[in-house]
Amino acid sequence: MAQRKSRSDRRIDLIEAARRAIIKHGVDGVQLSHVAEEARLTSGAVLYHYPDLGELLVEAQHSGMERFYEQRLRQIAALTDPATKLVLTIKSGLPTGPLDPDVRLLNELGGAAGRHRVYGVLLTSLYDRQVSMYQSILDTGSALGVFRLTADALSISRNLVALEDAYGYRITARHPLIGPEEAAELILSYARTVTGNDLLH
Amino acid sequence: MAQRKSRSDRRIDLIEAARRAIIKHGVDGVQLSHVAEEARLTSGAVLYHYPDLGELLVEAQHSGMERFYEQRLRQIAALTDPATKLVLTIKSGLPTGPLDPDVRLLNELGGAAGRHRVYGVLLTSLYDRQVSMYQSILDTGSALGVFRLTADALSISRNLVALEDAYGYRITARHPLIGPEEAAELILSYARTVTGNDLLH
DNA sequence: TAGACATTTGAAGGTCAATTCAAATACGCA
DNA sequence: TGCGTATTTGAATTGACCTTCAAATGTCTA
Numbered sequence: 001m002a003q004r005k006s007r008s009d010r011r012i013d014l015i016e017a018a019r020r021a022i023i024k025h026g027v028d029g030v031q032l033s034h035v036a037e038e039a040r041l042t043s044g045a046v047l048y049h050y051p052d053l054g055e056l057l058v059e060a061q062h063s064g065m066e067r068f069y070e071q072r073l074r075q076i077a078a079l080t081d082p083a084t085k086l087v088l089t090i091k092s093g094l095p096t097g098p099l100d101p102d103v104r105l106l107n108e109l110g111g112a113a114g115r116h117r118v119y120g121v122l123l124t125s126l127y128d129r130q131v132s133m134y135q136s137i138l139d140t141g142s143a144l145g146v147f148r149l150t151a152d153a154l155s156i157s158r159n160l161v162a163l164e165d166a167y168g169y170r171i172t173a174r175h176p177l178i179g180p181e182e183a184a185e186l187i188l189s190y191a192r193t194v195t196g197n198d199l200l201h
Numbered sequence: 202m203a204q205r206k207s208r209s210d211r212r213i214d215l216i217e218a219a220r221r222a223i224i225k226h227g228v229d230g231v232q233l234s235h236v237a238e239e240a241r242l243t244s245g246a247v248l249y250h251y252p253d254l255g256e257l258l259v260e261a262q263h264s265g266m267e268r269f270y271e272q273r274l275r276q277i278a279a280l281t282d283p284a285t286k287l288v289l290t291i292k293s294g295l296p297t298g299p300l301d302p303d304v305r306l307l308n309e310l311g312g313a314a315g316r317h318r319v320y321g322v323l324l325t326s327l328y329d330r331q332v333s334m335y336q337s338i339l340d341t342g343s344a345l346g347v348f349r350l351t352a353d354a355l356s357i358s359r360n361l362v363a364l365e366d367a368y369g370y371r372i373t374a375r376h377p378l379i380g381p382e383e384a385a386e387l388i389l390s391y392a393r394t395v396t397g398n399d400l401l402h
Numbered sequence: 403t404a405g406a407c408a409t410t411t412g413a414a415g416g417t418c419a420a421t422t423c424a425a426a427t428a429c430g431c432a
Numbered sequence: 433t434g435c436g437t438a439t440t441t442g443a444a445t446t447g448a449c450c451t452t453c454a455a456a457t458g459t460c461t462a
Contacts, residue, residue, distance in 0.1 A: 004409055004458055026312055029229030032450065045410050047451075098315065108312035111227055113374035114305050120374040127371060150394050158379070158387055159364060162371070166363035170328060173314035173321040178359070186356055186363075193351050193394055205428055205439055233420065246440050248421075 002041050010049055014039055018060035023104045027057060027112040027119070058118055064105045065126045071102075072133065082141030087201045089137060090187050093130070093164035094180050095171050103168045110169070130161045141195065148196035156194050163187045203242050212250055215240055219261035224305045228258060228313040228320070259319055265306045266327050272303075273334065283342030288402045290338060291388050294331070294365035295381050296372050304369045311370070331362045342396065349397035357395050364388045 005013065017039035021030045032053050036043045050056040072092045079085045095103035106126075113120040134157035141147035149156060167183035178186075192199050206214065218240035222231045233254050237244045251257040273293045280286045296304035307327075314321040335358035342348035350357060368384035379387075393400050 001410060026229035028227035042411055104315050107315060110311040110370050111309040114308060123374050124376050151390050155387055155390050159391055162364050162367035163360060166367040169311050173324050175325050186359055189352050189356050190360055202440060243441055
């Protein structure tokens with residue numbers, strides 16, 4: 001028998017198991033048994049904690065997104081220079097490689113968002129928060145005279161997040177010429193143009 | 202009984218039916234019965250033409266992509282002015298709204314591309330061709346002195362396609378503030394900066 | 403240590419989808 | 433018109449998954 005765990009501990013395990021299962025089989029392909037296997041439990045045990053698999057999947061996606069977002073915030077929290085901040089933020093939005101689990105998970109949502117309203121809402125809220133993140137960096141840099149923006153900070157931020165997203169897809173799809181470094185360079189090329197800053201790294 | 206059709210006609214029908222089914226249920230959620238229903242046939246009839254559902258789905262995605270790409274080429278074929286061409290190309294890469302079937306279909310691939318190599322290859326090849334499309338417009342405009350590029354045409358093209366992709370996702374996910382017009386404006390704002398052209402439309 | 407309770411298992415059942423195939427049906431062609 | 437063949441149906445089989453639940457097992461506490 002698998003190790004017994006408290007309700008809350010087990011739920012955390014199950015959410016992680018669900019994340020792995022989604023990455024392997026897709027939001028619309030995951031089965032109860034996949035999650036059970038990832039968690040090293042039987043289907044019955046999973047059902048005991050989450051009578052509705054759909055709810056577990058939504059929670060898994062939600063927690064995955066939060067983790068991704070908070071990681072990004074944490075990475076720049078200590079920094080002060082807007083240019084350094086911007087460069088690091090761009091890099092933190094890209095997968096480390098085709099197998100990066102966080103980005104893989106987010107990518108699974110792309111298609112599902114069009115079909116399941118919940119996922120659309122989740123994805124939209126993540127996008128908006130990431131935009132705000134960039135916007136505050138750009139505004140600060142602008143106020144300090146480090147950046148000379150060629151367009152409003154909101155539009156630039158929206159484009160920056162959009163670029164991250166798209167290259168995330170390209171990288172997980174294994175584009176032979178575009179990996180994490182190349183993608184970062186492409187986004188930086190945009191960022192340099194619109195900020196008028198060299199953005200050295 | 203459903204109308205009898207020739208092998209080739211029925212296969213075309215089935216590919217269209219599969220496209221609709223994928224949009225409704227996702228690549229990993231489609232079932233034989235879904236496709237049969239869309240085609241107004243029984244499962245047996247579908248199996249008679251495509252013994253392997255997986256192959257039908259790949260063909261459906263493939264043909265959907267080709268159609269999307271050729272539509273775009275056709276739209277700009279008659280135009281001569283690079284600026285007009287660029288503007289129209291940008292618009293033709295965006296969905297008409299959250300329900301646009303072509304973009305919905307493509308979006309379904311995003312997640313699957315990380316799991317199924319075939320889909321990754323398909324998606325990558327579409328991306329590369331779209332990049333070439335932009336690149337040729339930029340090169341021409343540059344040669345004519347209409348565009349004054351702030352970076353190499355390849356990088357700009359990659360970013361333009363990336364932006365289209367990403368806003369396609371935002372729109373199908375029903376972002377409350379970003380629709381087809383707003384997305385076009387955002388991409389145009391980038392295009393204006395990097396081409397030094399007003400890109401009026 | 404014993405009893406109570408929470409968690410997990412494993413088996414049984416029902417449902418649903420894929421698959422197979424013989425029979426029916428419609429079409430092309432002699 | 434009638435024969436032969438390609439296409440489609442419908443029913444039967446099989447297998448997979450979900451769901452339920454009684455029993456087993458571990459943990460906590462009195």
